[in-house]
Amino acid sequence: MNISLNITKTITELLSGFMPEGAANIGAMVTIALIYLAIFAVAGLYLVLLERKVAAWxxxxxxxxRVGPWGLLQTMADALKLVSKELTGTVKADKFLYNLAPYFVIVSSLMALAVFPFTKEFQAFDINIGIFFLIAISSIGVIGILLGGWASNNKFALIGAMRSGVQTISYELSVGLSLLTMVLLTGTLQLSEIVEVQKNGWLIVQGHIPAIIAFMIYMIAGTAETNRAPFDMVEAESELGAGFHTEYSGMKFAYFFLAEFINMFIIAAIATTVFFGGWLSPFGITESIPWLGVFWFIGKTFLLVFLMMWFRWTFPRLRVDQLLTLEWKYLLPLNLLNIILMAVIVWLNLTIQF
Amino acid sequence: MSYFGDIYKGIKTLLTGMSVTGKYFLTSRKGAITQQYPDNKETLKMFERFRGEVVMPHDENNEHRCTGCQKCELACPNGSIEIIWDRQIDPESGKKKKMIDKHIYHLGMCTMCGLCIEACPTDAIVWAQNFENSVYDRSYLTKVLNQPNSKLKAGVED
Incomplete structure (x- = not known):
């Protein structure tokens, strides 16, 4: 296998053969964006199917x-149905914001995908502040939810949106701080370098006790960030109709739905990269074949996605006050303590390295 | 320090819950409770407790156990049961006796509460487990439970 995995460079070189350099750069960006869009739209559909299957089991x-072998085409059929449906709206809705909201949500979740190193050099955009970028991008999605809830001019949607604001602002802190704990260990924010550091052992092993605590906090806060049960105060079918997307139908609803699942994938992918060595194979068994890294990355990510589904189908839902108690009274103080513990461990060189 | 105690207890109980659902997940292949209904029509067996409709079982001699006491009619909260009865001369003893002519059951009005079956002193009516009750006209839902020319089984009244 001699294919260069650095897709951005490969496509730019390919295009610059018959284009001026500026056009080739833009062409490469557009091509990669389209490839990512296509892959993750389909991946999102299959995540929905996975969720439904796992829930069933x-x-x-x-x-x-029923649809296709083992129901594999079910979500495709659902998506086709949603595309063909009428886009309804309320009369008193703020039309511009109402139509804008789904795109905020889907674009912000797709933007985050750009920085993940799926395997060595297979990364659309190797930015040197990768983790920072991810934390920043993941909080833009909530603007879409707030806009959607506000512009719908529907009280249930508004309550859902406000709850989403409360929840995301609170749990941002925990996500950020638990990732910061790991950054203390890596000393870099660049995702590709974070994976390089883990060649001496995955960070969850290197950082042992504080890393495990950080991972637990990250998974709890990450589940809350994606607005999934047991933290689904935003949708809350039993109380708010469908929450912020009550007034959305057809493809606009599908964007919200797809964004939720892509966000779940993103949260799991961040955890994979930061805690479980990204595309690195366990004990370096396939180190000589770099393209196998994609399978390790996807495999680890899906294990974590499964963990989040396991949470969803096990735990009872929280009330809003319990949600905030959990964050501000438990996760946040523990997180701050954990950062100190991690700092001490890094300072005294107590990390486990192979 | 109940603060850290609470955290410990919280994590412990969450893991207990996850282990329970995890066991269900692993055994779901064998124990799926879903009935794939129209496909398994031949093999589908409803449970004993399922309330489909009220029937009156008859034995091979076309004999039922209904004495016409009307307790089911009285017990029914919405009048789904009507009993048309008559005093006839019993051919064996030669005395006049209450006998049912028709035991009429309106399935369309029945709420499946089961009070008639509880009220029946001779177990003449029981639950059937069929559920494909849709018909094109609602008059089909009015059923006569005793078969034509059927009679009371001997010894039920004693």
Whole structure:
């Protein structure tokens, strides 16, 4: 396998063969964006299918098994149905913001995908403040939710959106601080370098106790960030109709739905990169074949996605006050203590390195 | 320090819950409770407790156990059961006796509460497990439970 995995460079070189340099750069960007868009739209659909199957298995059911073999085409059919549906709206909605909201949500979640190193050099955009970029981008999505809830001119949507604001602002802190704990260990924010550091052992092993605490906090806060059960105060079917997307139908609803699942993938992918060695294979068993890294990365990510689904189908939902108690009274103080613990461990060189 | 105690207890109980659902997840292949209904029509067996409709079982001699006491009619909260009865001369003893002519059951009005079956002193009516009750006209839902020319089984009244 002699294919260069650095896709940005490969495509730019390919295009600059018959284009001026500026056009080739832009062409490469557009091509990569389209490839990512196509791959992750389909991946999002299959995540929905996975969620439904996993939910079924947790509840001793069979799950979708009618459309295609083992129900594999079920979500494709659902997406086609949603595309063909009418885009309804309320009369008193703020039309511009109402139509804008789904794009905020989907664009912000797709933007975050650009920085993940799927394997060695297979990365669309190797920015040197990768983690910072991810934390920043993941909080833009909530603007879409707030806009959607506000512009719908619907009280349920508004309550859902405000809850989303409360929840995301609170849990941002925990996500950021738990990733910061790991940054103390790596000394860099660049995702490709974070993976390089882990060649001496995955960070969850290197950082042992504080890393495990940080991972637990990250998974709890990450689940809350994606607005999934048990933290689904935003949608809250039993109380708010469908929460912020009550008034959305057809493809606009599908964007919200898809964004939720891509966000779940992103949260799991960040955890994979920062805690579980990204595309590195366990004990370096496939180190000589770099393209296998994609499978390790996807495999680890899907394990973590499964963990989040496991949370969803096990735990009872939280009330808003319990949600905030959990964050401000438990996760945040623990997180701050954990940073100190990690700092002490890094300072005294107590990390486990192979 | 109940603060850290609470955290410990919280994590412990969450893990207990996850282990329970995890076990269900692993055994779901064998124990799926979903009935793939129209496909398994031949093998589908409803449970004993399922309330489909009220029927009156008859034995091979076309004999039922209904004495016409009307307790089911009285017990029914919405009048789904009507019993048309008559005093006839019993051919064996030669005395006049209450006998049912028709045991009429309106399935369309029945709420499946089961009070008639509890009220029946001779177990003449029981639950059937069929559920494909849709018909094109609602008059089909009015059923006569006793078969034509059927009679009371001997010894039920004693």
């Amino acid at each position: 947790f509840q001793l059911r069979l799950g979708p098994n």
